[in-house]
Amino acid sequence: MSKRTFRIWRGDKDGGKFVDYQEEVSEGMVVLDMIHRIQASQAEDLACRWNCKAGKCGSCSMEINGKPRLACMTRMNVFGPDETITIQPLKTFPIIRDLVTDVSWNYKQNKRIPKFKPKPKNADGTHRMYQEDVDRVQEFRKCIECFLCQDVCHVIRDRDRKNEFVGPRFMIRLASLEMHPLDDDDRIPEIKKEFGSGHCNITRCCTEVCPEHIGITDNGIIPLKERVVDRYYDPIVWVGRLLTGKKVRTKTRAEEAGEKPNDE
Amino acid sequence: MLDVSELQTIEHDVLVIGAGGAGLRAAIACSANGMNTGVVSKSLLGKAHTVMAEGGMAAAMGNVDARDNWKVHFRDTMRGGKFLNVWRMAELHAKQAPDRVRELEEWGAVFDRTKEGLISQRNFGGHRYPRLAHVGDRTGLELIRSLQDHGIHQGIHFHMECTALGLLKDGERIAGAVCYWRETGRFVLFRAPAVILATGGAGKAWRVTSNSWEYTGDGLTMAYHAGAELMDVEFTQFHPTGMVWPPSVRGTLVTEGVRGDGGILKNKDGKRFMFEYIPPKFAAETADTVEEANRWLEGDKKARRPPELLTRDEVARAITAEVKAGRGSPHGGVFLDIASRRPPEFIKKKLPSMYHQFKELAEVDITKEPMEVGPTLHYFMGGIRVDADTQMTRVPGLFACGEAGAGLHGANRLGGNSLSDLIVFGKLAGDGAAEYVRKLSTRPAPVKDQIEQIVRGATAPLNRESGENPYVLQDQLQDMMGRCVGIVRTEAELKEAIDGLDKLNARAKNVKAHGASQYNPGWHAAIDIGNLLLASEIVTRAALMRQESRGAHTRLDYPGERDEWLKYNVVIRKSASGEMEVEKVERPAAPPNLYAMAHATIEDLEAGKVGAEEGK
């Protein structure tokens, strides 16, 4: 086929610049192939993450012509014939080197989420769940942790609210627990006060970039917000609960334990 | 140079190397046993091979077909493995897999469901009944995420993007490992009286492979250097269906779930060819007409299984034969057709990631057109030799599990038996390591010389003035292994490979990495190449030794299975003088009860004429 120009960001946390590389493109190639070609022939130390090369592991996230994407799922034939392809690391996370960023913040958020707590088993030792009941959480569990949604969420990206909002990836992780037919825990106060559901203003940028086509906002975040509203603000629900005498948690575990809200 | 006393040092009771399904399950078991447990992995958490597994995990729960039970699973596994499996491992696996799967559900995994609300199970090659617990075609993701999300609350210490370079010993016993942090390029010493290797295989030695950059045989070679034995490594599985087009995705896996859910194989003339390749051993249990195969698909329990669901070695060889005979598809594979068999909605629901993968990578809509597929190197049946119940190698304190271990699969692995292998033997390895550590009266201390030697070896490519490009070497190795140690083998080709490896080894001593040590893939490749070459030599020498064709190992110069070879495993170890010793090791006799079950007809087994005393 033809030689193309790739403008790749090279550098580390102390700074860097775009460097141009020319490389021959062959039929059917994706951007990740081109990075590998450039590594093998011109820039052996060009840092980049990848594992599966099939959109299944979420390692190869980067920004390609300004859009957060998976390099292994971005075909070369989506670009114009003379277009220069600009490749840079995710903007929202600190740079380690070249195309590799430090995504450890995400792993810390995951650890904060109270774990799955199953209901007791049936007498026959099974858990019965029906496909129609699990469809909803299975959608969220398709997440490959590419963190592209975290990268574009303006709450995290522009306003640097990393302390106040866990971000779309972990909102759907919370949704997958809260909507899990077997889960017996309640995380609503935490979702409001610690994980910051109120910060999301439903711009749907996260949903747009999700390579797994998960309905992050409509299917995950909005229903969670509704649960929060029901719990804290809905008078009818309140009265109903008063009448039935059902206890509802409005304090987080930390508050119940007399700790100050988590604002590390 | 290096001052060992200044090296960052981390201490654990058990160090698990590898964070795939096996490593994570092992770590959970260790910490449940009260061990201070650390896990290192080359990649980020949740990105190991396990995440890519598609089809499902095999466990005889009998949720879809009540006739299934551990004995049938055991029999299928032994027959699939051509009776070379370690009997005890096949038994433990078949018995324990259902509990391990149910435990995943307790930890939050959400499997597809049957109408009765139980875990659904799908058909796969070599399994007599629908047996694979699955989640669409992303079962591996569900498995790894469930273990990961459970594991992070168990007090396990995860060290991501941390590569193990070599194991340390104090006398005979394991004392820890030296690793390096990818992010900084700095070295770190892990002190641990027990190490569990869960590093997977070495598929990256081949060009056409479903494996990622991580599969460079690190665990196999570290174990070899530490004095452990390797077994069954000649059995490298070629999965029959990898993508063949476009070139950039050649080798990427197409799940066996496609065939399990009704997909059929056709040659360029549109002929469904698998009926011509039914081996006598499986004839009694395989449909011999299209009509019967179709009835099976429609759920007729009396019909026999279609030949597309023969074991992987049989299907891969059949495809190779069709292509060789000039009846292949335009890009050198054959056609896999599910479009004409199932409605688009069914395909999208059952095989969403295959639909996605072909659409995005090959611009093929699999609900409308057939896929082009061909064999791809996929799995190492062989690996580190372990004790079946504890997973300990012959080196005290060194354990192995998952794809890095050997024994369960014999000469050929059934699809779905790997994911269940990870959770069954991952747990046993964790329990075994904890038990070993509990019994220790003194803790081993790492030896300074060994640490220095490992660090020196790793930094050499950076310090050299000039030298070979590691990517070029890897490329040439892949070329040669594909050509000489492929799906069919001959003595001449294998010898050519040994010569070729000698030459590549000489060049690898002079490999050069450019740039600094911080997150440098070129340096990583320079380190990996040594392991890849050694792993390749181990496979090649074992293949040369085994003079018969069995399972995934096909010798054109020794066609057919030979009964005398059924008595031996090929075992490889490093001799005292550092040479590679390749030996035929006699297999222990089969326990009579298990022997009878594996060799019984399915009717006798199910009627209870054989194996009744074993319970359900």
Ligand SMILES: Cc1cc2nc3c(=O)[nH]c(=O)nc-3n(C[C@H](O)[C@H](O)[C@H](O)COP(=O)(O)OP(=O)(O)OC[C@H]3O[C@@H](n4cnc5c(N)ncnc54)[C@H](O)[C@@H]3O)c2cc1C
């Ligand atoms: C595309 C694909 C589809 C598959 N589908 C199925 C299926 O449907 N059913 C099934 O049963 N099996 C399937 N398999 C096989 C199965 O997925 C693998 O055999 C299994 O996941 C291996 O698990 P593991 O835990 O042994 O190793 P892995 O999951 O591969 O993990 C290996 C770990 O070791 C780490 N590691 C390696 N070397 C080092 C080192 N030097 N230092 C530190 N860490 C290291 C890696 O970083 C990684 O964390 C499939 C495999 C592939 C590739």
Ligand code: SF4
């Ligand atoms: S919809 Fe909410 S979570 Fe998604 S990008 Fe917008 S603010 Fe962030």
Ligand code: SF4
């Ligand atoms: S939700 Fe989608 S975009 Fe976000 S991490 Fe998961 S897969 Fe990526």
Ligand code: FES
């Ligand atoms: S390499 Fe796995 S998603 Fe791109």
